Amino acid sequence: MAASDLLTDKAIRAALKTAVTEAKPRKISDGGGLVLDVRPTGAGWWRLRYWLAGKERMLSLGTYPDTSLAQARVKRDEARRLVADGQDPSAVRQEAKAETKRKRQAERLADAGLPPEGSFEAVAREWLKTVHEVKVSANHAERTRIRLEQDAFPWIGRCPIAEIEAPELLQALRRVEARGAIETAHRIKDACGQVFRYGIAIGACSRNPAADLRDALQPVQTSHHAAIVDPVQVGKLLRDMQDYQGNAATRAALSLSALLLLRPGELRHMEWAWLDLESATLTVPAEVMKRKKADKADGPPHLVPLASQAVAILTDLQALTGSGRYVFPALTSKQRCMSENTVRSALRRLGYGNDDMTAHGFRATARTMIAERLGIAPEVIEAQLAHAVADSLGRAYNRTQYLDQRKAMMQAWADYLDRLRKGAEVVPIAGKAA
The missing domain is CATH 3.30.160.390 (Integrase, DNA-binding domain)
Structure with a gap:
């Protein structure tokens, strides 16, 4: 040595x-x-x-x-x-x-209130900013951010994304399940899966543990918006709505919910600038529609032909709210539209709970009864509902698609509702006995 x-x-x-x-x-x-x-x-x-x-x-x-x-x-x-x-x-x-x-x-980032580099939270926030916010609407992106901040970041946010395994992610999701928010747990899992896939793309991790949880969560119990489709019961609902003793604008919102086939958010955000009562047309801007972000930015508006009954209601309402921006302003401020719970609360006051009828349920009522009772072609109804069904040229939102047929349909639907409200004989199902 x-x-x-x-x-x-x-x-x-x-x-x-x-x-x-x-x-x-x-x-x-x-x-x-x-x-x-x-x-x-x-x-x-x-x-x-x-x-x-x-x-x-x-x-x-x-x-x-x-x-x-x-x-x-x-x-x-x-x-x-x-x-x-x-x-x-x-x-x-x-x-x-x-x-x-x-x-x-990590200490410097912690002092600044920021997550460590390479952590799940750091990668998730980068994904939110560079990918998610670009692809979806601002409200959608905000909901995703809040879900991650409330139910993912506290448990796995500071962990290096490359070291997170399926059991750790599942443990965080189980907390959401435990409070009964099953659908939210699935949405968080899906968002986490997108974060991991983004992490793989940028070299922050090598696998997506969310993919291993495909059958690990409780299944979501599919439910539809409650809607009344029986003609007699619809007639009673319409009479109850006509007798509504609350705010006049709310009563108009109830009636137009049945007549216009709009989504509740589209109805309550309606502006007077969108309306041309002389030509009986409502033009809903693309950015208000339920569409992908690119379609909101570049897609055409949605045209809603107005039946004479709808024009009459809006003409009367114009004297009350026509000086402001919104057709249905909030009760506390004309600078905001009415609350998303206004129509629902009105229905409850009339005795219709969430299991009976909802604001969104008016669309289901119209979709079912126009097809079954008036015999209108499904593609015409879908076009008026603004569902993204491509036409023969592959355009998902053609502003003039079936416009003439939709004008006739909207008037026929309004006339049919008038007959039901008056308790007249029910129009039989096309091809079947009533």
Whole structure:
């Protein structure tokens, strides 16, 4: 075994002095691969020569006298133990430096209220900003962000995304299930799956654990918006709506919910600028429609032919709210449209609960009864409902698709509702006995 601990501080000082005097570098050995590289500048650099996998390597251990002889020997012995274990001291040092850098960066981010780099939350927020917000509506993106912040980030947000496994994700989703929000749990799982797929694309992780949870959550019990489709019961509903004793604008909203086939959000956001009562047409802007973000930005508006009954209701309502922006302003401020719960609350006051009839249910009522009782072609009804069904040229939202047929249909539907309201004989189902 080669001798070690050969140097003394006196010998080192003498070597440094000689190097300066002679203006020549030299190396002096302490044994065990430890060498002091003496420079003409009067500085000394500790080097450790070692062999790993048959190759000679060199490791810097600091400068003398900042790193003393005793300290250099300690570093040498530690490095030699790593070599004996088959580890490369240089690689170990680099990893330690990288880990220190990561910790400091994490501390800086934490002080700023930001998630660590490479964490699930960091990747998720990047996905939200660069992908999700670009593809979907602002409201959709906001709902996704809130779900992740409330039900994912507190449990897996700070975890490195590459280290998250299916059981960890499932544990977070189980918390959502436990409060009975089964559909929300599925939506969060789907959002997390998109985050993991984005993480794979940018090299932050290598797999998507959400894909392993396909059958791990409780199934969503599919339910439809409650809707009345029996002609006699619809007639009673219409009479009850006509006798509504609340706000006049709310009563008009109830009636137009049945007449216009609009989604509740489209109805309550209706503006007077969208209406042309002379031509009996309502033009709903594309950005208000339930569409993909690109279709909201570039798609055509949705045209709604107005039956004479709808025009009459809107003409009367114009005297009440026509001076403002919204056809149905909020009760507290004309600067906002009425609440999404206004029509629902009115129905409840009339004795119709969520299991009987909903604001959205008026569309289902019309979809069913126009087809069954008036014999209108399904494609005409779907066009008026603004469902994204492509025409023969592949256009999902053709502003003039079946427009003449829809005008006739909307008037026929309004006339039929008048007969039901009056309790007249019900029109039989096409091709069947009533």
